[in-house]
Amino acid sequence: MSKSKTPQTALIVFAKRPHIGQGKQRLAADIGPERAFVIAQLLLERTLETVNKWKGPLIISPSCTEDAIWASEQCQREVIVIPQLAGELGQRLEQIDSEVRMLGITQCIYIGTDAPLLSIKDLYAVKKALNDHDQVYLPATDGGVVVMASRIAWKNLDTVTWSTKKVCKELKSLGAKQGLSVKLMQKLSDLDDLMSLNEIKKELNLHSNRSKALFHLKKLINEV
Numbered sequence: 001m002s003k004s005k006t007p008q009t010a011l012i013v014f015a016k017r018p019h020i021g022q023g024k025q026r027l028a029a030d031i032g033p034e035r036a037f038v039i040a041q042l043l044l045e046r047t048l049e050t051v052n053k054w055k056g057p058l059i060i061s062p063s064c065t066e067d068a069i070w071a072s073e074q075c076q077r078e079v080i081v082i083p084q085l086a087g088e089l090g091q092r093l094e095q096i097d098s099e100v101r102m103l104g105i106t107q108c109i110y111i112g113t114d115a116p117l118l119s120i121k122d123l124y125a126v127k128k129a130l131n132d133h134d135q136v137y138l139p140a141t142d143g144g145v146v147v148m149a150s151r152i153a154w155k156n157l158d159t160v161t162w163s164t165k166k167v168c169k170e171l172k173s174l175g176a177k178q179g180l181s182v183k184l185m186q187k188l189s190d191l192d193d194l195m196s197l198n199e200i201k202k203e204l205n206l207h208s209n210r211s212k213a214l215f216h217l218k219k220l221i222n223e224v
Helices: 023-033 033-052 065-072 089-101 119-128 167-177 194-204 212-223
Strands: 009-013 059-060 107-111 135-139 146-150 182-184
Touching: 009 033, 009 089, 023 033, 023 194, 033 119, 033 212, 059 065, 059 089, 089 107, 107 119, 119 135, 119 146, 135 167, 146 167, 167 182, 194 212
Parallel strands: 009 059, 009 107, 135 182
Antiparallel strands: 107 146, 135 146
């Protein structure tokens, strides 16, 4: 009798290439576009520090096809690049999820680049939780999600009101309606606006400086 295959778990990073005037616009409105741009760069750098430690398939999903080459050059390890097509976030997530699963990958963990204190330990805890649950979320303190993971193909993500305080609640409800078991992990802060910047400032001041990106991010945020 043959042994069943261990499911492949891929880490997928939704990454927007930092540009002045693109991305982090709520933050830019309060601290200026130049500072918001530097913060976006440091957040991306910090995310790459973390995902380079991932043991398994790593997929970078840039926000447009024009940034595919840029995305392929960001990591210090082998990556797969799958650009996002046009559409709302829910549509783009389902598009990428479908393409990833066509590669034979059965478990997908999605992150962005907005949570500087997300660690590789957190990601492996999510992966472990997928052994017992169909979907796993690491909620953001503002009601969104920092990590969303599923061993089932995503459906109906276009019904979620993204970029609101209802995102995590709606995702959990959506999974429950589909008869899936859903696990919520411990909350983590992400950085979207001035309020979350001040929240993360407190957390960073308690964090070690072993990360070069976190060191520079903390220094910049303390100057704001």
